[in-house]
Amino acid sequence: MSAKRGAGIARPWLLMVPAVALLLIFLVIPYINIVLMSFRTPGTGTPYGVGFTIDNYLRFFSDSFYLFQVFNTLWIGALTTALCLIIGFPVAWQLARGDMRFRGLAYGLVLSPLLVGIVIRSYGWTILLGNAGLINRTLQALGIIDSPLPLMYNALGITIALVHVFLPFMILPIMAAIQGVDPSLESAARSLGASRFTAFRRIILPLSMPGIQAGCILVFVLSLSAYVTPSLIGGLRVKTMAVTVVDALIDTFQWPWGSALALMLSVTGAVCVLIFARLTRMKWKVARS
Amino acid sequence: MTEVSIERLTKVFGSSRAVDGISLRIADGEFISLLGPSGCGKTTTLKMIAGFEPVSDGAIRFDGSDVVNVPAEKRDIGMVFQNYALFPHMTVAQNLAFGLEMRKVAKPEMEERIARVLDMVQLGGYAERYPNQLSGGQQQRVALARALVIEPRILLLDEPLANLDAKLREEMRVFIRDLQRRVGITTVYVTHDQAEAMTMSDRVVVMFGGRIAQMGAPADIYEKPETLEVAEFVGQVNLIKGRVTSVDAGEAQISTVFGTVAVPDRGIARPNMTATLALRPEALDLAAAGEPGAAGRITARYYSGSLVDFRVALSSGEELHVQTFPNARYSEGDDVTVRAPLDAFWLIGAAQ
Amino acid sequence: MKRPVLTIYCLLVYAFLLAPILVVVGASFNAGNFLTFPPQGLSLRWYVTFFNNEVFMRAIRTSLWLAAVSTVISTIIGTMAAIYYVQHAGKRKELIRIAMLSPLLLPEVLTAISLLFFVYTIGIGTRTIIGLVVGHVLITLPFVFINVSASLESFDSSWDMAARSLGAGRWTRFRRIMLPLIKPGVIGGALFAFIISFDVFTISFMLKGIGMSTLPIQLFDYLRTNFTPEAAAVSTLSIVLTLGVVIVSEKVLGLRIHRF
Numbered sequence: 005m006s007a008k009r010g011a012g013i014a015r016p017w018l019l020m021v022p023a024v025a026l027l028l029i030f031l032v033i034p035y036i037n038i039v040l041m042s043f044r045t046p047g048t049g050t051p052y053g054v055g056f057t058i059d060n061y062l063r064f065f066s067d068s069f070y071l072f073q074v075f076n077t078l079w080i081g082a083l084t085t086a087l088c089l090i091i092g093f094p095v096a097w098q099l100a101r102g103d104m105r106f107r108g109l110a111y112g113l114v115l116s117p118l119l120v121g122i123v124i125r126s127y128g129w130t131i132l133l134g135n136a137g138l139i140n141r142t143l144q145a146l147g148i149i150d151s152p153l154p155l156m157y158n159a160l161g162i163t164i165a166l167v168h169v170f171l172p173f174m175i176l177p178i179m180a181a182i183q184g185v186d187p188s189l190e191s192a193a194r195s196l197g198a199s200r201f202t203a204f205r206r207i208i209l210p211l212s213m214p215g216i217q218a219g220c221i222l223v224f225v226l227s228l229s230a231y232v233t234p235s236l237i238g239g240l241r242v243k244t245m246a247v248t249v250v251d252a253l254i255d256t257f258q259w260p261w262g263s264a265l266a267l268m269l270s271v272t273g274a275v276c277v278l279i280f281a282r283l284t285r286m287k288w289k290v291a292r293s
Numbered sequence: 294m295t296e297v298s299i300e301r302l303t304k305v306f307g308s309s310r311a312v313d314g315i316s317l318r319i320a321d322g323e324f325i326s327l328l329g330p331s332g333c334g335k336t337t338t339l340k341m342i343a344g345f346e347p348v349s350d351g352a353i354r355f356d357g358s359d360v361v362n363v364p365a366e367k368r369d370i371g372m373v374f375q376n377y378a379l380f381p382h383m384t385v386a387q388n389l390a391f392g393l394e395m396r397k398v399a400k401p402e403m404e405e406r407i408a409r410v411l412d413m414v415q416l417g418g419y420a421e422r423y424p425n426q427l428s429g430g431q432q433q434r435v436a437l438a439r440a441l442v443i444e445p446r447i448l449l450l451d452e453p454l455a456n457l458d459a460k461l462r463e464e465m466r467v468f469i470r471d472l473q474r475r476v477g478i479t480t481v482y483v484t485h486d487q488a489e490a491m492t493m494s495d496r497v498v499v500m501f502g503g504r505i506a507q508m509g510a511p512a513d514i515y516e517k518p519e520t521l522e523v524a525e526f527v528g529q530v531n532l533i534k535g536r537v538t539s540v541d542a543g544e545a546q547i548s549t550v551f552g553t554v555a556v557p558d559r560g561i562a563r564p565n566m567t568a569t570l571a572l573r574p575e576a577l578d579l580a581a582a583g584e585p586g587a588a589g590r591i592t593a594r595y596y597s598g599s600l601v602d603f604r605v606a607l608s609s610g611e612e613l614h615v616q617t618f619p620n621a622r623y624s625e626g627d628d629v630t631v632r633a634p635l636d637a638f639w640l641i642g643a644a645q
Numbered sequence: 646m647k648r649p650v651l652t653i654y655c656l657l658v659y660a661f662l663l664a665p666i667l668v669v670v671g672a673s674f675n676a677g678n679f680l681t682f683p684p685q686g687l688s689l690r691w692y693v694t695f696f697n698n699e700v701f702m703r704a705i706r707t708s709l710w711l712a713a714v715s716t717v718i719s720t721i722i723g724t725m726a727a728i729y730y731v732q733h734a735g736k737r738k739e740l741i742r743i744a745m746l747s748p749l750l751l752p753e754v755l756t757a758i759s760l761l762f763f764v765y766t767i768g769i770g771t772r773t774i775i776g777l778v779v780g781h782v783l784i785t786l787p788f789v790f791i792n793v794s795a796s797l798e799s800f801d802s803s804w805d806m807a808a809r810s811l812g813a814g815r816w817t818r819f820r821r822i823m824l825p826l827i828k829p830g831v832i833g834g835a836l837f838a839f840i841i842s843f844d845v846f847t848i849s850f851m852l853k854g855i856g857m858s859t860l861p862i863q864l865f866d867y868l869r870t871n872f873t874p875e876a877a878a879v880s881t882l883s884i885v886l887t888l889g890v891v892i893v894s895e896k897v898l899g900l901r902i903h904r905f
Binding site: 019022033037041121125138231267270 | 664752
């Protein structure tokens with residue numbers, strides 16, 4: 005007697021074949037390839053040479069220029085993430101819980117930057133932040149400042165633009181998490197004598213922690229690998245790691261060296277994410293107990 | 294029409310046996326309820342009959358032919374789901390047409406059948422509504438109509454009234470029962486509500502732990518449950534201890550606080566054993582103190598409109614649950630006599 | 646108004662979110678040669694310049710074509726995977742989710758570089774558009790997957806059982822029951838995929854062939870050396886295009902959702 009009869013499709017795994025093939029061939033194998041590439045010798049006239057070496061990594065660790073740049077990139081990423089969280093949380097809360105009539109419109113406003121290309125948004129910031137930009141011109145016209153404020157070509161400008169670019173990625177997961185918290189829990193806490201703030205801190209905040217965590221990780225990773233925004237706003241003066249890596253590959257064709265740089269950035273980023281995840285999970289547990 | 298026969302039907306999930314070798318014959322046109330607590334295997338059994346759950350072992354026959362290897366869509370069953378499972382993107386008429394389209398029924402006949410069945414469930418004017426424009430009770434009747442319009446061999450209902458409010462639920466019980474009688478279709482009804490099973494079924498199958506504990510007519514199940522488990526599941530029950538004085542020709546004489554009771558010995562009673570007898574609260578009655586019967590005192594009284602529940606502590610130490618009509622004007626603390634008709638008892642167990 | 650402080654705060658954030666976009670749109674109507682403030686009068690001259698600029702027009706066509714092709718591919722692949730993920734994955738669910746979202750979780754720069762090296766290593770390089778299309782499919786796949794699986798999660802399996810009990814075979818159930826019910830998710834996913842593909846930068850930047858350009862890349866190149874409002878005109882048109890896609894689909898979608 006055949007025991008496996010009745011339910012659903014005969015060979016459902018066939019549904020996964022195209023996706024798995026795509027990811028395996030065009031994501032997993034290329035990633036293995038780039039790890040191998042980072043250990044190759046530089047080529048002369050070709051992108052890479054024949055043998056294997058660890059020189060690329062030695063060069064990275066012995067050159068304070070690159071270490072400084074990695075640090076700078078991580079710092080901008082962390083700052084962007086923190087600012088996104090501070091700016092985005094109240095908005096997420098308002099979207100999830102606020103009893104406002106224009107929630108649909110507000111949701112559209114949060115989503116709208118995602119629908120506009122990153123080049124265009126960064127371009128908008130160059131118009132705003134440039135020495136002859138809207139902000140400086142306005143302030144000068146009002147007589148508040150004499151010479152233009154240095155808003156562009158520095159970490160400040162990059163961070164402002166990155167916060168703008170990635171803010172929706174912070175707001176949306178937090179909003180989803182808060183929406184997932186049953187509003188009656190808040191009412192229950194209030195009925196037990198908790199103030200509005202205490203109810204928020206003891207109930208909403210811990211329960212929306214997964215959303216906060218997801219938003220932070222997403223924003224941090226995205227800002228580490230952002231290329232367009234730092235490139236347009238930072239210009240030639242301030243470079244983040246992603247810009248250095250891409251330029252190294254496009255301009256100089258040093259594949260093994262570029263691979264090592266890209267991997268070092270990704271690995272340090274991943275380590276930061278892991279530490280963050282561990283720390284916040286501990287916080288979460290404490291908050292829950 | 295169809296006779297269903299189930300033989301040693303078994304369903305194994307990992308290491309647990311959700312359905313453990315049940316055998317059951319359902320006559321053509323019979324209304325059977327599978328009754329039991331959640332996890333007793335009743336829904337799994339229904340799903341195996343429907344073909345949604347693969348069978349681990351055993352056989353399911355429709356009119357003698359094994360359908361275990363027939364996929365659900367070929368079994369020609371009508372099924373009503375707990376959440377109705379109406380297709381939300383189709384109107385009532387489109388929902389009903391779906392099964393007929395699968396059977397390649399010609400358009401004019403299709404329309405005629407849909408109209409007839411909608412009339413039958415009293416939803417004549419609702420053909421063009423979408424499910425979310427209907428009340429729960431109406432959705433329920435559409436689900437029933439959708440299952441019946443294909444004129445299936447068997448009708449399967451999986452707790453169809455569970456999502457309705459109490460009043461509607463009682464109306465629907467009668468409605469479904471009458472409809473089933475009129476159509477004369479073999480029906481299997483799964484429920485955990487004993488009142489539902491009692492009202493509607495020709496026979497009730499009580500299940501515990503994947504096995505059939507007892508099956509029979511509703512009155513047999515209620516009045517002569519074979520085990521304490523069944524007795525407690527289908528209603529409230531009082532337990533009374535007694536001493537077996539004699540056993541003769543399958544009948545045991547048992548002496549209790551209510552006097553000597555004669556019950557079938559069920560092959561377990563021997564003279565001088567301590568017997569456990571059971572009887573329903575509504576079989577008992579209260580009388581003024583000093584009347585013949587068992588003396589006791591009322592410890593609690595619960596009024597529920599059509600009935601009053603009393604808790605009575607007998608002077609023998611036993612606690613009884615008595616259900617009477619509200620004209621019994623006794624209050625908490627009153628000394629009373631509890632009377633029991635001697636044929637209301639049945640034997641649950643006996644031990645030395 | 647309840648909680649005025651919070652409301653004002655949120656309005657400020659929305660203004661912050663919209664500011665650079667509005668500035669770009671506003672700048673595109675500047676009559677002057679440079680992005681000066683206040684603008685030297687209103688004019689559509691930069692739109693005329695841009696429409697006559699074959700380089701930009703070609704880039705737009707490339708972007709639209711690329712977005713259309715990768716959307717179709719990733720919608721099909723992503724929908725299939727989402728069906729498996731929601732209905733059949735069982736214990737492998739978490740693994741599949743992470744795998745399907747991995748293009749989104751991995752740094753785009755690293756993915757772009759890996760893919761570039763890979764297409765060169767296997768010999769096709771950037772002479773064909775295969776690498777570019779694959780890159781776009783990879784990047785858009787998670788968006789299709791997220792949207793379709795979200796709508797599948799609310800797909801009640803008893804609908805499928807009901808259709809089976811009524812005699813519907815596998816293909817009929819997919820076509821008549823599942824597809825219409827998850828359509829909002831599929832369309833939403835495809836829409837997202839299209840917009841993402843239209844805007845993707847790093848992947849295209851690395852994998853485009855010589856002499857080939859998508860709109861974001863053309864714009865980026867232009868911005869590195871030019872400061873005329875033509876770029877603003879290009880950007881505005883691009884914004885209008887995506888907005889158009891969203892609004893049209895919302896209208897179409899809205900009608901369908903309304904029915905249930």
